[in-house]
């Protein structure tokens with residue numbers, strides 16, 4: 001089986017983000033594999049263990065140094081990598097077109113794993129756009145994944161413990177959620193092996209994708225400063241509880 | 257005039273308050289408001305939509321069979337067909353758990369630009385404000401295209417009545433199954449009655465400070481008394497005290513309640529990523545130097561094992 005995994009190179013969630021000239025961030029921070037995409041790679045590796053002769057290809061649209069993130073995916077089990085290179089920040093419509101074109105050019109997908117969202121742009125949509133371009137069925141926030149009689153059986157999580165179980169014709173696109181598996185730390189030999197695995201680099205322009213009619217453009221970034229001025233609630237626990245209830249009733253007006 | 261379609265979310269046959277807030281946000285612009293009703297229309301639903309300014313109520317005529325009606329691909333197809341027939345310029349939906357599986361499908365089918373989890377939208381310029389980088393940055397994103405789509409964070413805007421006399425129309429949706437994606441089973445969870453985390457007015461959340469799963473019942477008891485939803489830090493989830501569905505944060509639910517009460521939670525960057533847009537934050541923590549104590553509206557320094565039982569008693 002050919003399993004493609006879409007992986008994004010994103011700033012570490014713990015990094016301090018500094019904004020430059022209102023629309024860019026200072027990229028001198030640690031970048032890593034998008035956390036949900038770690039679940040996607042981990043699931044691909046689990047499928048490969050069960051289905052003989054499978055190959056896992058990690059695909060990334062990003063800057064040249066996204067190669068590091070592809071190597072991380074390789075240490076976690078990807079066999080090859082494809083880096084679609086661009087210095088531009090692309091919107092989801094362009095990203096999906098680029099990933100779609102790169103996969104079509106490379107081979108024929110049986111499964112495409114993605115994350116349920118990227119933690120930098122928090123778009124929550126690229127998986128659906130890839131699915132629409134291929135005309136493959138899509139599910140998102142997957143918590144279990146199986147293959148039975150040539151169909152993918154996937155349980156997805158909604159909020160409040162609600163779940164939905166789907167059967168998908170293959171090929172299909174599956175957006176990994178956090179409940180899907182537990183990514184492990186790669187071993188040192190895995191990291192060494194990953195250095196020798198092949199990465200194909202393609203310039204975004206060379207894919208000659210047809211642009212979308214619409215676009216999404218970032219026009220301003222501002223740091224989310226918390227302008228809260230904490231007030232202290234003092235006294236005995238009983239006094240404190242009483243004051244909390246007063247605040248809920250009179251200030252927040254959320255209690256009758 | 258612009259035409260804005262609003263995907264109506266209901267719960268137990270009632271239009272959700274968070275849906276009404278989204279109508280109020282759309283009504284700020286000069287636009288006709290089309291309610292796109294997926295879950296069956298009745299008079300009470302129509303009346304409430306009328307009270308909040310809907311100009312046309314559109315029943316998408318989805319099949320009542322749950323296999324069909326709960327299938328997000330079927331819902332997306334019906335919404336997409338309606339958007340095309342009505343020639344909508346804008347589509348709004350809630351960026352709720354269900355919305356996250358519906359709105360991007362509609363955007364993909366229409367090949368139209370979309371911003372999810374919007375805290376605000378300026379429909380004159382089609383600029384949406386949303387969060388980036390785990391909630392550390394606010395991004396203003398401008399959409400252009402024949403149709404533009406916005407997923408609105410539940411509770412981003414409070415509903416304000418603005419009565420109208422809507423027309424009613426019914427669309428014939430072709431209920432044929434969507435090729436390739438079949439819903440085979442569904443589970444609406446044990447907490448069917450609990451307020452959904454993303455949409456609750458009050459959330460009371462517990463973290464490592466609760467120490468074990470038995471103690472976590474303090475949070476549940478308190479929540480019950482104040483009709484709040486229960487949240488948790490990742491530590492509480494990883495320790496197995498509560499299911500993952502309760503997690504608030506960068507890798508959990510993103511919430512904007514009126515009040516967020518954090519008990520025994522230190523306030524890590526990743527936890528804040530999920531709740532920093534709460535209108536009011538109350539922190540209960542025994543450590544005066546915990547990050548959350550500097551980043552809240554009220555802090556209660558003390559032992560949660562003394563304060564929570566008092567709260568339960570007095571409520």
Ligand SMILES: Cc1cc2nc3c(=O)[nH]c(=O)nc-3n(C[C@H](O)[C@H](O)[C@H](O)COP(=O)(O)OP(=O)(O)OC[C@H]3O[C@@H](n4cnc5c(N)ncnc54)[C@H](O)[C@@H]3O)c2cc1C
Nearest residue numbers: 463464465489490505506507508520521522541542543560
């Ligand atoms: C990629 C990534 C994603 C993450 N995503 C999330 C996420 O989505 N959500 C999330 O929450 N975390 C997330 N985390 C984890 C996060 O970094 C923190 O580890 C976590 O939030 C800490 O949980 P806590 O506040 O419960 O525990 P701690 O940080 O240990 O804090 C416990 C607090 O309880 C207080 N306390 C203890 N006993 C009492 C008592 N008796 N009375 C009152 N107070 C008491 C202590 O003073 C302390 O402040 C993520 C981490 C990473 C790396």
Ligand SMILES: Nc1ncnc2c1ncn2[C@@H]1O[C@H](COP(=O)(O)O)[C@@H](O)[C@H]1O
Nearest residue numbers: 006007061114115117118123124125126
């Ligand atoms: N530039 C990219 N390169 C590779 N995969 C991507 C890229 N952007 C998004 N994806 C994939 O699409 C998923 C959803 O992304 P998003 O729509 O940005 O939230 C991510 O988890 C990735 O799997």
